[in-house]
């Protein structure tokens with residue numbers, strides 16, 4: 001039986017072993033204490049009104065025992081924890097650095113060669129990775145259960161995570177700091193791939209990803225991007241108002257802006273809304289909404305934007 005998530009980094013077995021140790025100590029202690037408690041209740045039950053409690057002041061042997069054993073256990077746990085924490089917070093040599101930016105309610109990743117991804121982190125297997133993380137707005141927390149790593153992201157300050165993935169596959173990334181309305185949509189994936197595949201991906205020949213879409217209708221691709229790129233956090237497709245306007249029947253509709261002007265929602269309008277969501281006091285904001293939509297410049301390719309537009313057209 002598997003009690004814990006997949007173990008996919010060098011830390012995972014270490015964290016699991018100390019968790020196991022602490023669990024065993026706790027379980028043994030609770031059984032011991034509970035058993036003694038029940039046993040003594042019966043053994044020392046007052047049997048007649050004349051029974052007198054013996055005036056025992058202390059027992060040096062017992063007292064030493066129950067002081068020394070727990071102290072040793074605590075020291076062992078501390079040393080284990082300290083050694084692992086030290087490894088966890090030490091920057092590995094030749095670490096591959098990836099910049100992580102969290103914002104309500106998505107993750108973006110920037111790689112050393114200028115590549116950027118959105119809600120999808122790509123890392124090579126068996127290579128020390130260092131994430132340099134920051135938040136654009138409120139507190140977030142980066143958590144990959146399979147790697148057993150978690151760290152808060154804080155505005156105006158960098159925080160870090162180091163890990164070495166040991167298993168190929170796709171694992172979940174969660175935000176574990178409540179960060180507002182769509183916090184629960186702030187999920188992403190980390191793809192651990194072989195060094196060869198990584199080099200291919202890095203050099204832009206990510207044939208796999210593009211091919212997955214090769215014989216899919218653009219509107220279907222758009223539908224997938226709607227959730228994988230995090231639009232779902234702010235835009236509904238059923239007409240419900242969220243942080244952003246619903247996409248229901250958006251295409252061809254007259255949009256009214258806070259500055260009193262208006263525009264027809266055609267292909268160009270939608271593309272511009274995705275690439276240049278305007279900010280500032282004189283911004284052309286859709287009436288009733290705030291300037292919170294992040295720009296997807298560099299994060300969505302032209303063909304992806306086209307796919308999203310095609311998808312929006314299908315939401316009647």
Ligand code: HEC
Pocket residue numbers: 104105106226229230231232233234235243244245246250255265269270271273274277278284285286289290291292293294296308
């Ligand atoms: C953090 C919330 C948020 C996320 C995430 C977000 N948007 Fe938006 N979006 C908004 C808000 C708020 C508006 C309305 C204000 C404005 O005009 O910028 C908006 C407006 C739009 C519009 C114009 C809609 C209209 O009714 O006129 C389009 C198109 C759009 N977003 C597309 C996208 C796409 C595509 C994604 C995902 C790749 C996305 N948005 C992700 C908040 C968000």
Ligand SMILES: [Cu+2]
Pocket residue numbers: 102105139140141175176177178179183186
């Ligand atoms: Cu968050």
